[in-house]
Amino acid sequence: MHKYILHRLLLLIPVILGVTFIVYSIMYLTPGDPAQIILGESAPPEKVEQLREEMGLNDPFIVQYFRFIKNGLKGDFGRSYSTRRPVFEEIFARFPATLKLTIAGVLVAIIIGIPVGIISATKQYSLFDNVSMVGALLGVSMPNFWFGLMLVLVFSVTLKWLPSGGDNGLSSLVLPAITLGTSAAALITRMTRSSMLEVIRQDYIRTARAKGVLEKKVINKHALKNALIPIITVVGLQFGYLLGGAVLTETVFSWPGVGRLLVDAIRQKDTPMVLASVVFVSVTFSFVNLMVDILYAYVDPRIKSQYK
């Protein structure tokens, strides 16, 4: 098992390097001279040139990229063009808010998705099943930022129950979490349903029933355990996906997370900030996927045994 984890961790290195290379290349192609942006439009050309030289912008692309990696390994991802503070400081300051929102979104998705999926599967083609499947389809078809605005319209503007934005305590987390979690809830519902349906048809479930095990126990203990394996993958993938999707939800609810930092940075043409936030979220995303795979191996002994 340790060998497996080590193997996967090592595989992460080329992925992270690749991600930084791709994002760095994209940002390198961005039109506009960073030195000019920092000094402003009216700065004299000599000064701009001097700053370009200081920042190493006159070096070839590959030299600049390796310098970026070298500094990055030391935790230095440059300074924001607009605030002049180290970008990593800003990202770290904002990351807890994004993480909180993402975890809350995943929780919403799990709390809705798994029970609804199980009930749908045990009562296949019932009214409950049909309603929840239509609901799940609507859930994946809605633009989540629009759904968020509709929630604001109902619960903040009309009913005045919940705040429409900001990060002030639990009540302000409710709407953003539902907004972010809905599409994931829909996917988890569908996955749970189909995974359960597949498992309940198997022989060992018939055996358990024949033995006279209570139906509740058959479903919750015997069936769910095996049905969970693909569900865990979906939950994990969704966790990573929501981390990226939080960009839109954060914009809707003025949530002070990395997503909004990124959107603001794009508006201000703050390249180091854009670069670092995309790399940061992608690396977190990869780590989450790795953890899901490891968890997967724990849950499914068949995978574990391959790496003994």
Add this chain to the structure above:
Amino acid sequence: MATAKKSKKNKKRSQWSEVWRRLKKNKMAMVGLTILTIIVLLAVFADFIADYDEVVIKQNLKERLQGPSAKHWLGTDEFGRDIFARLIHGARVSLKVGIISVGISIIIGGILGSIAGYYGGLIDNIIMRTMDIFLAIPSILLAIAIVSALGPSLMNLMIAVGISSVPSYARIVRASVLSIRDQEFIEAAKAIGASDLRIVLKHIIPNTLAPVIVQGTLGVAGAILSTAGLSFIGLGIRPPAPEWGAMLAGGRAYLRYAWHVTTFPGLAIMTIILALNFLGDGLRDALDPRLKQ
């Protein structure tokens, strides 16, 4: 010879008519197809329904933020423009972005996937590991990075959305190619001296079409959603051009007094996505009955 050709043609036709027959039986898919047809017709004949310059673009501040009425079915936006007219013209933008960006992903992903699957070995490894790296970046972030680098415009939006979903098509095509590559009819084609290009184009690609069509249909939905999202954060098409995500974002400031400005564009997006999802699911079942359980 002539009869052989004829029977081959018949068989070909019957294969697709078989798919169509199965699709027709699927109520949800037919609902989806009907909704899509209506939206496409509205988009095609948009100019006959509402003039672009006079109704869709021109501001009329006297009538701003009016609720739905007989004159303005879905009300007016913050510049007094008819929302229904803008939605119809916006459908053109969304359909165009959806189809072209998926086209970009299918072409690039298809080429990479077939090369990787057909040749295997080192080439396969290089291509697929590169795809893994692209997959490690959440697609919305990749699209944001590309648009912010290229600058916001319709073309750049399509490129960004298209590139960000290349890896999933590459994977699908590679998997199908791998499953076909070692079959006997490919061996037979090789034995009679067919070139690699001919084998891939004539024998392998047609057999990978089913999963690509399904993924493509669902992909158009995804592309429309991503575009709306990018427009929502201000990386989309520049105003005053009508785009659903941008219209929705424009209404955000007036949510308190004019709910309809935000609500209707969102409903429009949801309707088209739902229709595409219905059709995509139906196509999957119709193209590969084995998958249906």
